[in-house]
Amino acid sequence: MTYIDPQVRANAEKNGIPHAPEEVIAERHALADAVCGELQHAGLPAYVEFSNAPSEGRAGARVSVDTMEVPAGGVFVGWHPGESLAEAVLGFMEPDRLDLREPVIEHGERVGSLMDAAIKSVLVLAGFRTRDASEINDLASGIHVAGRQPRQWFLAYILTEGVLGLISAIRSFDPSGDDRGARAGISAEGKARLTERGIRIVQDGLPSLADDDRWELARVFRRLAGAMHSQDMAQVGFWGADRSPLELADELCLLSDRV
Known part of the structure; x- marks a missing residue:
């Protein structure tokens, strides 16, 4: 043809x-x-x-x-x-x-x-x-x-999405309502400790990746973070949207060129 x-x-x-x-x-x-x-x-x-x-x-x-x-x-x-x-x-x-x-x-x-x-x-x-x-x-x-995609990259994508989602969820968790004692809240120190541990896990794993895999990880991570931020904006508006997912890539020391 x-x-x-x-x-x-x-x-x-x-x-x-x-x-x-x-x-x-x-x-x-x-x-x-x-x-x-x-x-x-x-x-x-x-x-x-x-x-x-x-x-x-x-x-x-x-x-x-x-x-x-x-x-x-x-x-x-x-x-x-x-x-x-x-x-x-x-x-x-x-x-x-x-x-x-x-x-x-x-x-x-x-x-x-x-x-x-x-x-x-x-x-x-x-x-x-x-x-x-x-x-x-x-x-x-x-x-x-x-x-x-190679099958192994699919697994890496799921792990990336999981880490990003978990850290963002911990950071954004804030008990609300009149009866705050009815929910098990997370203190500021606890949230910081949990997110720092997640960031450290990712940073420790980066040296084991090939250069191309690190570039791809950074690209996917930033794309997912942007999608999460866009979805939040659609729900609560520009000023109320949580920007922390966008800042995570820099905290994780992910590469920015070519992304």
Whole structure:
């Protein structure tokens, strides 16, 4: 099967934006089918959108293949909302009605962020390597899928998420209500001691990782921390959101370059 017409391929190469080889594009399509199938297996509406047959207006996880040879090429997944929400948002993006402060626009962005986070979690759980599409293209949205993760990385991901979640939960725990004595609270000293121990465990384990694994750990940790912070903002607003997960990467002495 030929994915790119030879003349189209020649013109693209002449313009300095060549398409990937046919065998690479075939691998991307196979990956897109696998991603779509995994999302459907989890119960999410998902479909593969082909460049020659766009599925405008179709709600769900939209899986697409970028055939370009540049690093930004590959498989992408983005959430497309229902028709009513999409039309409501687009209505306020018209030049004569443009109003970025309109609540429905913010609502649409939050829905997209929450669904992207859910999609990413499902794909990671299934063993796919993912990252935010904006990491490879500032103008892109959604998720970039590069392939399958080694099984051992899946275990590392779970451990990373567990450590981050545990430390954040301890830090944010604060007995509330009129009857404080009815709950077993954690003193400030106790919270500090527990979180310091968790941080020390991670720091002691870092030297045993290869350089690439440390970079990947740092990237995943920061991504998870950002997702937790975004979810908290969606619930309590910007000023009330807990920023401690974002600060943990620096406390753990995780690398920041290339992340």
